[in-house]
Amino acid sequence: MVRDLYMFFKGDEKAHVVWFSIIYKTDMRAEANINSELNEMEVKIRFAYLDNAEPNGQGKYVLFTEVREEAQIDMINKRLLGIDGIIDIESGISRSHMIHSVDFPLNFLGERALITRSRTFVDILKIIREKVIQPDALLLFSGLKGGRGAAKYVRNIIQVDMKNCMAVLRELFLASGWGKLEMDFNKETCTGKVVVRESFIADAYGPSDLPVCGYMSGFIAGYMTEVMGYTFQVREISCKSMGNAVCEHVISPAPEGAKPEHIMKEEIQ
């Protein structure tokens, strides 16, 4: 179900704002055919988004448009349903003239997702830091689990390997709104650096004496470990919250025997 949320539409006030949520098979070029059909019907798309990563080889195309007559909606539904590869269509009228940018329930990487302000996330993070023993480890573990899960999910959809894993990671960060990644990774030595610009954690956290994006370090470590089949250590060595321009995470193979918390402290200094 598409819910009214977010953007108010200021188009033709006499027209209805209508949404269509179209479920289709991803392997039959249905997306292109939907657009052609809409063009033929002279349906002007005001806002739309695609999600090609729905489970079971399905995609979802959500679009908002204007319709003068309610009767047109049935006609559009009928013609869209006639396209090869279309599985189901839902539609409705946005009575408040609102266009929303996400679906409800929102899905991301195959799971139920939600939108939260980064402030909310950071509030939770700060409480964990205040109340829990080993908070850095807890946050790293949380990120690690997320990173591994994300890698597993993405690998089910597209091939992810040494060549494209960093590019995919960059897209994941962008899609999640976490930050912009720049990466320098040596495939021979499995070492490198990830720079995160506009980290949502660091931006919302405020000044800190220590790096605060351990959750992201964990996510990157989990993702890399799952993709490469090799255990990675990722440590944030500088953070925007510490007054730096960007956040930097160092990637290296997990050391044998050494106590890396000591290494980490050295690097911070």
Add this chain to the structure above:
Amino acid sequence: MIRQPNVILGNDKILVTMGKKGELFGFFYPRRDYAQHVEESLVCLQTDNRLMWTNNQEWYSTQHYLEDTNMVITELVHGIGIKIKIQDFAHPRASVMVRKYTISAERDISGTFFYYSNFCVGEMQKKNSAFCDPDTGLLAQYWQDNYIGIMASPSFEQWQVGKAMDTIWWTNARYDMEDGKLHNNKEDIGYLNTVVGWDLKIKAGQSKEITVFIGAAPKRTQLHKMMLEIVKEPVNEMFETSRQDWINWLSKKELLKLSLLDDMPETKQQVLEAFNRCLLTLNLLNDPKHGSFVAAPEFDHDFEMCGGYGYCWNRDVSEVAVALLNAGYPEYCEKFFNWCRRTQLSDGSWFQRYWLDGNTAPSWGNFDHSTQIDETGATLHAMYTFYGTLRGLQKVEFLENIWTTVLTGAEYLMRRTTEGLHDPCLDLWESYAGSFAYTSAAVYAGLRAAAFLARAYSEPGLASRWLERAEFVKNKTIEKMWLKEGYFAKCLDDGKLNTTADASMIGTFTPFNMLSPTDPEEREMILSMMKTIEDRLSVSVNGYHGIKRYENDGYIEGNPWIVTTLWLSKAMLNLAISFRNGSVTNTDVPGLVQRALNYIKWALKGTTSTGMLPEQVDKHRGHPAWAIPLGWSCALMIDNILLLESFSEGTHDGKI
């Protein structure tokens, strides 16, 4: 984290709580209340490139006690054709839990059998230390004078001592298990987790046995020595010795005929099993060294949703000790009252609750206005009950031993009842402040008990004084708190009556006998209270009715409680006995007994799959709820069954 067990086991040195799938929830050593050393401890299989944690929902489990013992059989079945049978029991002599695993498969299995643990030795997540000694096959974790060790037969082949929560995540034992091969890190410090492993190769239709021993000791050398000795003993001999020990202990109980239930063989069997289970449970809740009992094995260590249960309350244990006495185990009374002698406060009262060693426990009853006066009354009442069963020299010695305790206890009650009604304090539910019928009845019973002991101690002056006060307390309670509607008000606070119906009002009859069924007026009061309780506090669950504590009870969903329900049934049985023995005619004795039996059946339907009696029964789903097992519930069940038995004795017609 709150985790309610399905089963418990132990011996005189350890107490273990477990979930339905054989996962450890608690490992208590050296006392039943402290320290709890386990966060997690369970088996995980690694096969087909994945970990199969045995507490996962993919496993179907059944669990039961070996008959007449505190030894547990858990069977786990996985859809891919793997079956694990676990025989869990405490070693007959040592502070060691024995976990014998038999793994069988319907198809060829190749992988690793892991025994994973996250110990917080000494209840400490930090500053623990662990090491593995591969030469002896011992993996141990310790903090101060608490050592927990794991050995196995056959000895484990690989291990990992890892950081449970640290940025060096790859040393974490859970992650290390994923590929089926462990790093064999020998030692580490901090917040740790550990795992030991065996190669697991089973042909279809075959099985493999692995026995894990979890031991506890105060010193490293003691742990080593004990574990090395235990691992050499044949497991089957340990098993058989342990089984025989439990059967021997249980053979001391009162023998029951329960001919009253001959026409209901299934019910009779359930009641007989419940009697045994309650006795065996109370054995495990008792601290054999100090004589006290935990109310229940602690499951809310952080007081997340309540104040915890892993402590000794005099109120509960007074009923527990007397139930054990009546069931054929007088030794618990003697030890408990010695403990009471030691723990009595200087003003003559007892504290809200104690650690088992007698130290005062975390409390919200530190002041005169927040103490619970009923606990002092209940303790004196139980002391006199025990005294009444003694003979000869034992009787004299006990009185000599306990007299000062009784004297100071009674004088405390005198000071708190100068106006007849007791001074404001907290009620037995530890929630309301004011004066209460239940507390008054406990005071009445305590003062009378003290008076009878005073007479025996040749102190007739004190006896008269205390008896006179007891009557004053009774008269004032009836005068001030009995409502024209026919029941006691819940509370009198600052001159205002709270007319909420509270099941604890039945305490004025049982266990404290402030109201007598032989007095016609008081008999009517008892019947009227019962009616009020049934009319206003009855909750339909599991096809029968349970009794909740009071109207608008908000504690843990306001579920019906086993204790309140079995109080009512006990009152009914006591009343029936009184009618049967007395001169009252045309009274429906069989009807009363049948109603009581229905409440007992309700309680039995609310147990765990292993027969553990909880504190409450979930009013929506009928499941056991909150504290499991609760010693107080067990005591009331024993009391009820012994009363049922009284209908089977002698020449009386046993049929309902």
